[in-house]
Amino acid sequence: MTMSSSYPGRGVHGRVVELLGERVASGMIREGDTLDLRSLSAELGVSMSVVRESVRVLAAKGLVDSRQKRGTFVRPRTEWNLLDADVVRWRARGGDTARLMADLAELRALIEPAAARFAAQRRTENQLADLDQALDCMDRTRGDPRAHALADLEFHRCLLAASGNELLSRMDLLVAPGLVERDILVHSADPKADPVPAHRAVVDAVRARNPDAAEQAMRALLAAADADLRRLAGTALDPPNRKDRP
Structure with missing residues (x-):
């Protein structure tokens, strides 16, 4: 076997x-x-x-x-329990990557810009320190796809927690499994890529208590994440029968 x-x-x-x-x-x-x-x-x-x-x-x-x-x-x-971490991993390895990544991108677009906006309004100094620490860990683990993916996940967990909304903070349960697989996929293909500046822009806006800038920085981060996947796989990441959205 x-x-x-x-x-x-x-x-x-x-x-x-x-x-x-x-x-x-x-x-x-x-x-x-x-x-x-x-x-x-x-x-x-x-x-x-x-x-x-x-x-x-x-x-x-x-x-x-x-x-x-x-x-x-x-x-x-x-x-199926499509949010189960094992199911997400099996889908990512079994040829269902396109649909999985497209669904994840849409889910994150709904959740994370709002979380960034709230974080800019409500974050505590301790939560800001957690975000800075997660950024430092992301910087240190560049070149190690799995370690970097886990550091990236911790950043997004900290941001959701800084939103000050207990339900929103647990949205990490929805995005975590797919986000880790997405980051491993992207950073394995391009280990020299540096996503830290885009994440730091979010933290800078949160630190400045600027909700508009925080939301915009998060939308820019998500757009860059989508572009990374498209550069990796071209239009193959567009799942079949998915209508174009405005």
Whole structure:
């Protein structure tokens, strides 16, 4: 069995979860398809108990279900937990990157400019220090795509927290999984890219308590992030059947 694993579970179980998750998310195992657990056990060289436990993990994420007389089958995409970090990663690796990144860009455009505006009005000195620290970490980790992605995520978490809105601050749960995958994708392709100045412009406006400038700086940051992806993949990042928006 040759499988790579990023799933937090350990050993064989984690590798089976990772492989099956990628197969479902990529469409290799399609909606409504039945999983032959005995065949999977033989193919992967693992016990039935490992396969069943792995299927239970996928079921908890909404990808599969089991019914008497029907067996284990892939659920409709509309029932998947699309915000689950593992599901996001499997989609990003399984050929669904275009739709994932387009959806993420739209979600961030709704959330983060407003968060920047509120942060400029409500931030505390401690929150401003957190933003500065996150910027420093981003600067130090340039050239290390994963470490840089995590530092970037921390910056955006700090900004959401500085909004002073408890519900808005938890929007990191929506953007975090996709943002990490997006940053790894971009910075792996161009490790010399420096996104710190665009982020610093947001912090400068927040520090100056200028909500208009903070919102504009965030919109510029998001536009640059979108441009980075388009330079990387051209129009391939435009998902099919998505109508142009004004």
